[in-house]
Structures are given as structure tokens and as C-alpha cells.
Amino acid sequence: MAEESVAAEQLRLFIERIERLEEEKKGISDDIKDVYAEAKSNGYDVKTMRKIVALRRQEAHARQEADALLETYRTALGLH
Template sequence: MDDASIQHLTEATREKLRQTVSKIERLEEEKKEVAEQIKEIYAEAKAFGFDTKALRQVVKLRKQDRAEREEAEMVLETYLIALGEA
């Protein structure tokens, strides 16, 4: 954007831009806080003796549709068999 383009922005447009940026910044901060909370929960789980790598995998798998997950597992199993790993 050049200076002429910026000057054509109305005050309402500038305010909307400021609000949008503010919302994004607030949400980024909330995302950081949630990430810290998740990290703490994994630390608690580890203290209880849970395998955090396995927990992360379980969380990832539960996000997937069952059919999608089963298909991915079937492909993985096929590849392992082909490589002589299964």
C-alpha cells in the first residue's frame, strides 16, 4: 500500500482494522495460555507414570474419524509388512 491508499482508508475502516488486530492478539495470548495448561497436564500425567508420547498419540487418534483412523492403520500395517517389519 502506498501513502495515497492509506489516506483513503476511512476512520471506520481503520477502527475495524485496529479491532481485528486486537482480537487476533488476544486470541494468540489465549492460545499461549491454553498451550501452557496442556503442557502442565502432560507433566501431571507423567508424574502419575503415564507415557506422554502414548497419550499424545491417543489424543491425536481420537480427533480422527474412526473410518479414517482405521484406513490409516491399514495403510501403515501394509507398509510395515512390505518392509518386513510386521
């Protein structure tokens, strides 16, 4: 019986930690939205900014590979 109560307590603590982290994540997400809204109100294109953030998240070799593939496709479709 003691093992069950210890396991239940441990489970409760895990759940509470997850709930706190989810709340922090929501707060950070809201902060990011606010920054994008501020950038937009200052005339920046948010869609392009999101792409830049995604590109900066990639490693250099992955970004270069994606750029090369995009260029190949653009050339093949006459979009160059």
C-alpha cells in the same frame, strides 16, 4: 476522511481481537503442557498419549485406513 477513520478503527478492533485470542491460545497451550507434565510425573508415556489424542481427533474411517496401511507396511518389512 470519515471512511478512513472508520476503516482504521475497524482494523484496530480486528487486531485487538486477534491479540486477545492469541493470548488465550497461549494460555490453553500452557495448560495442555501442564497436563502432559502431570501425566508424565504419574508414570504415563506422553509420546504415546499424544498419539492417542491425534488418533481420537481423526474420523473413524480415516483412522481405520491409516491402521490398515501401517499394518501392510509392517508386514512388508517383516515387523509383524
